[in-house]
Amino acid sequence: MPTDRPQPAFVLVRPQMGENIGAAARAMWNFGLDRMRIVAPRDGWPNPKSVAMASGAGRLLDEAQLVDTTGAALEDCHYVFATTARARGLTKPVVSPERAMQIAAERIAAGEKVAVLFGPERAGLENDDIARANAIINVPVNPEFASLNLAQCVLLTAYEWQRAASEITPERVDMAKARWAEQIEIEKLGDHYEAQLGEAGFFFPDHKAESMKLNLRNMWSRMPLTGADVQMLHGVLRQMVRWKQRDG
Amino acid sequence: MPTDRPQPAFVLVRPQMGENIGAAARAMWNFGLDRMRIVAPRDGWPNPKSVAMASGAGRLLDEAQLVDTTGAALEDCHYVFATTARARGLTKPVVSPERAMQIAAERIAAGEKVAVLFGPERAGLENDDIARANAIINVPVNPEFASLNLAQCVLLTAYEWQRAASEITPERVDMAKARWAEQIEIEKLGDHYEAQLGEAGFFFPDHKAESMKLNLRNMWSRMPLTGADVQMLHGVLRQMVRWKQRDG
Numbered sequence: 001m002p003t004d005r006p007q008p009a010f011v012l013v014r015p016q017m018g019e020n021i022g023a024a025a026r027a028m029w030n031f032g033l034d035r036m037r038i039v040a041p042r043d044g045w046p047n048p049k050s051v052a053m054a055s056g057a058g059r060l061l062d063e064a065q066l067v068d069t070t071g072a073a074l075e076d077c078h079y080v081f082a083t084t085a086r087a088r089g090l091t092k093p094v095v096s097p098e099r100a101m102q103i104a105a106e107r108i109a110a111g112e113k114v115a116v117l118f119g120p121e122r123a124g125l126e127n128d129d130i131a132r133a134n135a136i137i138n139v140p141v142n143p144e145f146a147s148l149n150l151a152q153c154v155l156l157t158a159y160e161w162q163r164a165a166s167e168i169t170p171e172r173v174d175m176a177k178a179r180w181a182e183q184i185e186i187e188k189l190g191d192h193y194e195a196q197l198g199e200a201g202f203f204f205p206d207h208k209a210e211s212m213k214l215n216l217r218n219m220w221s222r223m224p225l226t227g228a229d230v231q232m233l234h235g236v237l238r239q240m241v242r243w244k245q246r247d248g
Numbered sequence: 249m250p251t252d253r254p255q256p257a258f259v260l261v262r263p264q265m266g267e268n269i270g271a272a273a274r275a276m277w278n279f280g281l282d283r284m285r286i287v288a289p290r291d292g293w294p295n296p297k298s299v300a301m302a303s304g305a306g307r308l309l310d311e312a313q314l315v316d317t318t319g320a321a322l323e324d325c326h327y328v329f330a331t332t333a334r335a336r337g338l339t340k341p342v343v344s345p346e347r348a349m350q351i352a353a354e355r356i357a358a359g360e361k362v363a364v365l366f367g368p369e370r371a372g373l374e375n376d377d378i379a380r381a382n383a384i385i386n387v388p389v390n391p392e393f394a395s396l397n398l399a400q401c402v403l404l405t406a407y408e409w410q411r412a413a414s415e416i417t418p419e420r421v422d423m424a425k426a427r428w429a430e431q432i433e434i435e436k437l438g439d440h441y442e443a444q445l446g447e448a449g450f451f452f453p454d455h456k457a458e459s460m461k462l463n464l465r466n467m468w469s470r471m472p473l474t475g476a477d478v479q480m481l482h483g484v485l486r487q488m489v490r491w492k493q494r495d496g
Contacts, residue, residue: 027400032390056393098411140410142280145304152275155400156407162388163346174384176337197484200491215480223471226339232464236445237488243448244492 008104008114008161009035010154011073013129016042016121022053022061023151024118029057031158036064037073037115070117070129078112079104082125082133083153085146093135097157100137101164116157121150178226185230190217196237256352256362256409257283257313258402259321261377264290264369270301270309271399272366277305279406284312285321285363318365318377323432326360327352328469330373330381331401333394338375338466341383345405348385349412360428364405369398379466380431426474433478438465444485 010028015021015038025036041047045066054061067073074080081100082092095103104114117133119125130136139148139156148156181189194213203209225233258276263269263286273284289295293314302309315321322328329348343351352362365381367373378384387396387404396404429437442461451457473481 026393026395029393030389030396056395139407140414141278145274145277147274147304148278152400152403155403159387159404159407166388174336174338174340174342176339178339193484197487200487201494202484202487212480215476216484219473219477219480225467228339228463229467232460232467236441236450239445239448239450240485240488240492244488246449 005165006108007033007035007165008101008108008116009037009073009077010157011037011039011070011115011117012041012150013039013070013073013117013125014042014120015118015150018043018047018049019053020121020150021047022050022055022057024154025050025054025057025060025064027151027155028158029060030155031162033158033161034060034063036060038064038066039070039073040068041066042120070132074115074117074132076113077115079107079114079135080117080133081115081135081137082117082130083119083137083139083157084130085124085139085141085148092130092133094138095135097137097139097160098163100135101157101160103135104161105164118150118153175226178228181225181227181230185227186220186225189225189230189233190220192234192237193220196241253413254356255281255283255413256349256356256364257285257321257325258405259285259287259318259363259365260289260398261287261318261321261365261373262290262368263366263398266291266295266297267301268369268398269295270298270303270305272402273298273302273305273308273312275399275403276406277308278403279410281406281409282308282311284308286312286314287318287321288316289314290368318380319431319435322363322380323430323435324361325363325431326428327355327362327383328365328381328431329363329383329385330365330378331367331385331387331405332378333372333386333389333396336375336378336384338378338462340378340381340466340470342386343383345385345387345408346411348383349405349408351383352409353412361430366398366402375462376465379462380435380469382469426476429473429475429478431469433475434468434473437473437478437481438468440482440485441468444489 010033012021012024021041028034028036038045050061051058107114117125117129139153141148193216197203203212258281260269260272269289276282276284286293298309299306355362365373365377387401389396441464445451451460
């Protein structure tokens with residue numbers, strides 16, 4: 001994942017628990033984000049608990065910008081989002097995480113610097129912080145149970161950044177060295193079953209034989225069969241014949 | 249958030265730490281999901297550590313279905329996703345969380361039951377579990393740093409469910425009076441073939457038997473089988489046995 005590509009800065013405002021700073025770093029780095037800024041962490045900096053929790057994402061902490069005020073963290077930014085759990089009585093656009101990271105991707109592609117503010121664990125951002133933002137990100141959680149923690153809020157935002165910044169993950173099949181069967185293979189599979197089952201008296205009674213054959217053919221062609229599947233299905237039938245002949 | 253609306257079941261397979269089960273419950277309930285199934289939790293059930301961690305989402309734990317096997321957890325399901333961090337060498341569609349939950353929303357709107365499997369913390373799902381799934385969910389994390397924990401994986405999937413469920417208008421599928429097979433029917437079909445082919449000496453040589461069985465199971469669960477298809481496939485095998493006995 002290219003880490004030198006332009007990306008938003010994630011700003012942790014007055015974070016309390018060192019562990020949560022480390023967990024936020026991990027959440028970011030899962031989605032290739034590595035620009036963290038930290039405003040006035042409660043327990044000072046550096047914080048060994050943050051380092052322990054960050055494990056493989058420790059580099060983000062080493063390189064994090066430490067500042068005293070939210071204003072200082074945002075000096076070079078052109079556009080700022082604030083994450084909040086609830087309405088704050090401030091007139092401000094409110095967008096979903098998805099929409100926010102689309103806007104971020106567009107602005108960053110145009111050369112702007114974008115930041116996202118995340119508040120302290122319990123209280124969240126203060127109105128003074130939110131007032132610095134251009135827009136509010138609101139995660140559409142269950143109104144009866146909004147309990148996202150700091151790292152989870154960072155995770156969802158980073159996830160949406162990754163989605164917005166990259167091509168949509170194409171739908172694919174993990175083929176595990178397999179290939180899809182060709183039509184001719186499906187047809188021969190149908191022939192094999194029809195012939196062998198005919199011999200075994202499967203298509204009974206007579207007046208239903210045609211529709212039974214049609215249903216069987218229709219099933220094989222509706223299935224997403226690989227070449228290996230077709231061989232296995234041939235093998236299943238051949239083995240039943242061998243079994244009859246061997247012990248018969 | 250209406251909780252009686254149809255929704256996918258989230259199945260925690262052999263979870264280890266009780267705290268993580270509680271954290272998964274919280275992650276689900278943040279996005280209005282409350283149908284949890286738990287397969288063979290390492291530390292037994294109920295688990296006080298799960299309850300302590302779940303706090304406001306404790307009801308999910310009280311109502312969770314506890315079962316011994318992944319198969320038992322999926323009996324009534326029509327479509328199953330497995331979450332994995334890496335490729336497994338099984339031929340199976342791989343989709344993003346977003347696409348997966350769109351598919352889930354469409355199928356659930358059409359009356360089907362959908363489940364999502366989440367593996368144990370360290371090892372993830374085993375191939376026997378994955379072979380039961382129709383498709384694999386892969387979160388597009390940083391290839392240099394994939395460190396999503398169980399609750400985070402649940403969180404992202406639940407978040408995508410919430411997004412998909414609030415947007416999708418149901419798309420009717422013309423089933424031509426058919427219905428999709430339930431997992432219990434697929435499993436019994438797999439049992440029937442495995443037993444009968446075992447008797448017929450199909451799984452040979454011995455050292456390949458296990459992977460042959462896995463591939464056969466994987467094939468059945470990957471196929472879009474209707475209830476009628478399953479009956480036909482049972483009939484195919486039964487007829488071959490009858491054929492042997494009749495003329496043998």
